[in-house]
Amino acid sequence: MRKTEIRTFQDYRDWPLSTLLDAVDRAATDEKVEMRDILSEIGDRTITPVILVVALFLVSPMSGVPGIPTISAVIIVMLAVQGLMGRRLWLPQRIMRMRIGASTLTRVVAWLRRPAAWIDRNSSPRLQYLTRGPMRMIILLQCAVIPLGWPALELVPGVTSLAAATIGLFAFGLFARDGYFVIAGYIGMIAVPLGAVLLLQVAVT
Structure with missing residues (x-):
């Protein structure tokens, strides 16, 4: 399916991950891109794809930007709780107005293309x-x-990148209805704390 044939992500539950990245990429039309611009491309009917996108961004080099892990944590927790309560996606206006440079957004999407293609296959x-x-x-x-x-x-x-990868596996498992990725997420829940301990040991020595 070509990009030009797609209007919003919410109309196509079976899009591959690469096409979800296409939707994010399409939001980069101005010099600065607001969170609301990204959501307008993804759609606001389902929560899982948004959790997936936020987790993917944190897996990328953006995780090294101060404040990004904390903001991502707030967004993911809010969305997950709304999913548990059966509520429609909602984010505070302050978050909806948060902006990212279009060039940064396109670089992050480009960085994610190769792993996304592997996951799709x-x-x-x-x-x-x-x-x-x-x-x-x-x-x-x-x-x-x-x-x-x-x-x-x-x-x-x-x-935070390791932990975000775990959430990304969970979210993609729900999104693609693929239990193998859910199992990988549970494996990540065990591996991430062990990795965190090792990284902390390296950081203090």
Whole structure:
């Protein structure tokens, strides 16, 4: 499906991850891009794709920008809680007005293209019971809890990116209805704390 054939992400639940990045890329029409511009391309009917996009940004080199992990944590927690409550996506106007340079946005999207292409090639609806009903609620709960420690760990390189990757696996699993990625997310929940301990040891020595 070509970019020109797509109007908003919300109309196509089965878009590949690369096409989701296309939607984000399309928001970069002005010198500065607001959060509301990105949401207008993704759509505001479903929460999971937005959680996925925020997590992907934090996996990228943007995680090293001071304040980004904390802001991302606030957004993900808010969205995950809304998902648990069955509410429609809502973000405060202060967050909706937050801006990022269009050039930065396009660089981040370009950086994510290669891993997104690999994920697209290796994903399909599998073990779908892991992405529905109570299992979906458990995943959203994990997405609400995992970011709570990010503000305190912001100065430790790599930790928030690892944790964001875990949330990205969970969110993509829900998005693509692929239980394999959900399982990978649970593996990440074990691996990230171990990695955080190692990174903290390196940071203090």
